[in-house]
Amino acid sequence: MSDHLSLMAIYAHPDDEQGVSGSFAKYARQGVNTTIICGTRGEVGEIAPGVDATPETLGQVREAEMRCAAAKIGLRHLYMFEYRDSGMVGTPENNDERCLHQADLIEVAEKVTRIVREQKPQVMITFDAWGGYGHPDHIQMHKAALLAFWLAGDARAFPEHLKQGLETWTPQKLYFNVWPRTRFTAYMEYLQKEGKEIPEWMVGFGQRALPDEVITTRVDVSEFAKLKLESLQCHASQLGPNTIFSQIPREVWLSMATRETFMLAESRMGRASDETDLFEGIVQEGKE
Ligand SMILES: [Zn+2]
Structure with a gap:
């Protein structure tokens, strides 16, 4: 059933x-055929x-960590672009001409569109x-994902792909992976109750987080919570003792990690409000 999803x-x-x-x-x-672009x-x-x-080798180390995490979740295709990490907003790395932030948006969108045409996703996910x-x-x-969602099915966009043997492909849904506000609030309350310091970057996060009403889709992943933890642990370089993750007891994290939340942002098939499956309503090409 899922062979073309x-x-x-x-x-x-x-x-x-x-x-x-x-x-x-x-x-x-x-x-389902699964693909992640990094x-x-x-x-x-x-x-x-x-x-x-070291700062010089961190890129290689993190690529290996990503491959470890991908293997845990049975990922089929991992693509990594050659752009450099731009660092947090306002840091000098933002100005490095090799960084993703400085890259031409259409160039990045072309790369994503090519992969959409190769892997033919009905469902795409990105940041808000x-x-x-x-x-x-x-x-x-x-931005690149949003462009690719609308351009991959249009033969006028990046016609060189078609000359190279790829076909146009029209994805049906694009989701943003978002945390609802109440989950943030619960998280902050937990930290306060434990007497833990809330890091600067997290202050105000609760207000900025999207209201619960925008969540259209909740996927039950309780069966995979342990696997989720194992895949997180692959990213060892990012799990220093001061990170919030390291301060949360395993049991609390496992209970928080049982449901992943999404907002249907772009759709060629109408709205959604209370889904439990990202593929809800998808009609596979060539099937009724
Ligand atoms: Zn990131």
């Missing part, structure tokens, strides 16, 4: 896929103590317009 996520760094790792594991097990290797990320990496928390690479990949 295809799911694609468009992200920026190794570990961005953590918000959807349970869904990816779930659909991979059902035989716009950079995350060279500018942190290096947790004890991890054998704010990239979750304003990271310039997240915003760039969001």
Whole structure:
């Protein structure tokens, strides 16, 4: 049944896929063709103590971590672009001419569109317009995914692909992977109750997070929560002792990680409000 179903996520760094790792594991097990695009290797990320990496080697280390995480969730296709991580907003790395933030948007969109035409996803997933928390690479990949969603099916867009033997492909739904506001609030309350300091970047996050009403789709991944944790642990360089994740007890995290939430943002098949399946309503090409 799932042999022609295809799911694609468009992200920026190794570990961005953590918000959807349970869904990816779930659909991979059902035989869905799964693809993740990573716009950079995350060279500018942190290096947790004890991890054998330097700023020079971090890109390679994080690529290996991403491959480890991908293997855990049974991912079929991982694409990594050659752009450099742009770093958090306002940092000097934003100005590096090799970085994703400085790249031409149409050039990035062409690369994503090519992969859409290769892997033929009915369903695409990316960041919301704010990239979750304003990271310039997240915003760039969001824009490229949005363009690719509308352009991949249009023969006038990037006609060189067609000359190279690819066909146009029309994805049916594009989701943003978002956390509802109440989940943020619960998270902050938990930290406060435990007497843990809320990091600067997280203050105000609750207000910025989208209201629960925008969530159209909740995927039950409780069966995959342990696998989700294992795939997260692959990203060892990003799990220093001061990160919020490291401060949450395993049981709490496992219970938080049982449901992944999405907002249907672009659709060629009407609206959605209370779905439990990203492929709800999808009609496979050539089938009725
Ligand atoms: Zn990221």
